[in-house]
Amino acid sequence: xxxxxxxxxxxxxxxxxxxxxxxxxxxxxxxxxxxxxxxxxxxxxxxxxxxxxxxxxxxxxxxxxxxxxxxxxxxxxxxxxxxxxxxxxxxxxxxxxxxxxxxxxxxxxxxxxxxxxxxxxxxxxxxxxxxxxxxxxxxxxxxxxxxxxxxxxxxxxxxxxxxxxxxxxxxxxxxxxxxxxxxxxxxxxxxxxxxxxxxxxxxxxxxxxxxxxxxxxxxxxxxxxxxxxxxxxxxxxxxxxxxxxxxxxxxxxxxxxxxxxxxxxxxxxxxxxxxxxxxxxxxxxxxxxxxxxxxxxxxxxxxxxxxxxxx
Numbered sequence: 003x004x005x006x007x008x009x010x011x012x013x014x015x016x017x018x019x020x021x022x023x024x025x026x027x028x029x030x031x032x033x034x035x036x037x038x039x040x041x042x043x044x045x046x047x048x049x050x051x052x053x054x055x056x057x058x059x060x061x062x063x064x065x066x067x068x069x070x071x072x073x074x075x076x077x078x079x080x081x082x083x084x085x086x087x088x089x090x091x092x093x094x095x096x097x098x099x100x101x102x103x104x105x106x107x108x109x110x111x112x113x114x115x116x117x118x119x120x121x122x123x124x125x126x127x128x129x130x131x132x133x134x135x136x137x138x139x140x141x142x143x144x145x146x147x148x149x150x151x152x153x154x155x156x157x158x159x160x161x162x163x164x165x166x167x168x169x170x171x172x173x174x175x176x177x178x179x180x181x182x183x184x185x186x187x188x189x190x191x192x193x194x195x196x197x198x199x200x201x202x203x204x205x206x207x208x209x210x211x212x213x214x215x216x217x218x219x220x221x222x223x224x225x226x227x228x229x230x231x232x233x234x235x236x237x238x239x240x241x242x243x244x245x246x247x248x249x250x251x252x253x254x255x256x257x258x259x260x261x262x263x264x265x266x267x268x269x270x271x272x273x274x275x276x277x278x279x280x281x282x283x284x285x286x287x288x289x290x291x292x293x294x295x296x297x298x299x300x301x302x303x304x305x306x307x308x309x310x311x312x313x
Contacts, residue, residue, distance in 0.1 A: 033079035033092035048260035053157035093138035101143035124149035168243035201306035227311035236287030
């Protein structure tokens with residue numbers, strides 16, 4: 003209300019272009035669809051060690067979605083699939099300090115936004131926008147009386163399976179067809195800052211990392227030429243979980259009873275960015291990348307100079 007009042011008091015020389023971008027502080031969550039919710043729970047709760055603080059049901063009593071808690075400000079949302087054989091990514095979410103101010107700002111930049119900020123079923127302020135690749139991006143402001151903040155400090159390391167394998171989502175990976183269009187949206191409009199880009203073979207650019215403007219979380223643009231198939235999408239659309247030591251994380255996971263349900267090998271390796279990492283896959287093939295925060299020798303890896311597969 004204060005923000006709207008200020009707008010009304012502004013002089014007649016005011017234009018939309020003068021609106022400052024409100025703060026975007028981090029990656030709030032990723033929402034994915036799953037075929038078998040119990041198998042998904044086994045992976046994220048019993049194997050990775052995360053809590054499930056709350057869930058939402060449909061009017062008929064069936065599950066609408068459930069929340070897997072990584073930390074007080076980051077979640078993985080699991081939705082029962084509506085149609086088999088489809089992309090698992092439902093949406094990604096960015097946390098902002100002021101959802102209404104962000105809505106007004108985005109509208110001033112030509113981004114399609116709703117007429118007003120909504121309230122989700124867990125009482126946080128939120129709404130959806132769409133990026134150039136058609137990904138739904140949820141803008142969320144955590145409210146003091148919302149379920150997220152009411153659960154602050156809870157549902158994290160009380161899991162019988164053992165402690166969380168990671169305490170932070172470092173980044174989310176999403177496919178990007180046009181690097182130029184995505185940089186205009188996430189960079190020029192939302193204020194994300196590029197800090198590294200990498201290539202598998204130095205002939206074609208593979209990844210571009212874009213950090214939120216007012217925090218440390220980032221998005222990893224997964225570039226492609228030909229539209230990936232569904233199996234490949236499960237690898238490209240991914241969650242990066244930060245761990246201090248990949249080998250220790252592997253030992254913890256190998257010792258858990260739920261390890262038997264994870265049939266793929268777990269192989270620590272050094273990535274192109276020269277950080278130790280290893281890949282895990284949930285029952286639907288969505289990848290969780292466990293990665294150390296620093297390079298193997300502490301020296302930054304130079305960015306790739308390769309050209310993107312598309313403009």
